Amino acid sequence: MIRLKVLGPFRVEVDGREVDPGGRLARMVLVQLPIARGTVVPTERIVERLWPTRIPSSAQASLHAYIARLRRTLEPGRAPPTPARLLVSAPYGYALAVEQDAVDSWAFEGGVAACSGA
Template identity: 45%
Template sequence: MRFRVLGPPGIDRDGRGVPLGGPKQRALLALFLLRPNRFVAADWLVEALWDGRPPASAHTTLRTYVAGLRRAVEPERSHREPARVLRSRPRGYELRVEDDAVDAIRFGRLVDRAADTLAAGQPAVAERTYAEALALWRGEPLAGVGELNAVRPEVARLTELRLTAEEGRLTAAVAAGRHAPLLAELRRFVSANPLREGARAQLMLALSRSGRQTEALAAFDEGRRVLAAEYGLDPGEQMRAAHRLILEQPYRRSPDPRRWPAPGRAGGRARAGA
């Protein structure tokens, strides 16, 4: 059984989606997946599920939703058997899942592995690992329930981590020498995310290695103007390092990828919402 939050919340069993019912049922699953393998208070679930405005019958309705979710995750369990996946606790519940069963947790681990591989000077392997991580996505994170106040911080975290992985994949691909076919994609990414210095650094390096030195330096100047206008700041180390490499190394030479600005990590976070 697999649990999904990198898109609409959902459950897959044997490769097939499990029916979950209406929006509240999906929202309840999302709330449990924010805190897998941890006690979740019923009072917190009520406040979160109704976004701070629970009806008088909220606790009774919550128990109905929990029963429906139990049927989804343990369809063969009889009423006499204790729940093994969605367990009752005094004044709350606990969703027991394997870490690898949650797509967001697998995604974070793959991003960290790819970052470590790239730092070790294996960009081609890193690119494949980043691509494997990004293939787990099925849309906007926690789509359909992301407006709940309790869910918004996790949506923001996952969105940022996805950008980090996309930037990392581009960094690895450029370091592996695949800069020419990536120029258009790099331009689009930088245009959509003009304040991400790491991506701009990769665009500069890709342009330089393609023999377009003037455009590479122009990309640096544009980034410097954007940072000054938005934050009153000078370029950071990633852009400065790329600028130095462009000036120091003729584009026909292949710079050591271990000297290139490295993308971020997932931060070693083992759980979604941890």
């Protein structure tokens, strides 16, 4: 099971163990996905946020490398030809397909809504 901690310092846990999602840019890719709450984040938006002042010619290749590494980190037992279940591809971007309680901010919002009757 995956858990993303975005309230406070950003942390990633897989099966109850903290894992390293990679360097600063890999973390920046991953942190964009829970903000979108399961919807697709367009590739262009991810690239623009990674390189806001000047997009390098290697941006797409670098993004694909970050995604591949993140998938290996989030699903360590997945065989390479098997489609990813958590960090999924869409025709124009990527999305995070996890349960409500997998992201601490989502769980917090759900708890607040439940308490307020919303």
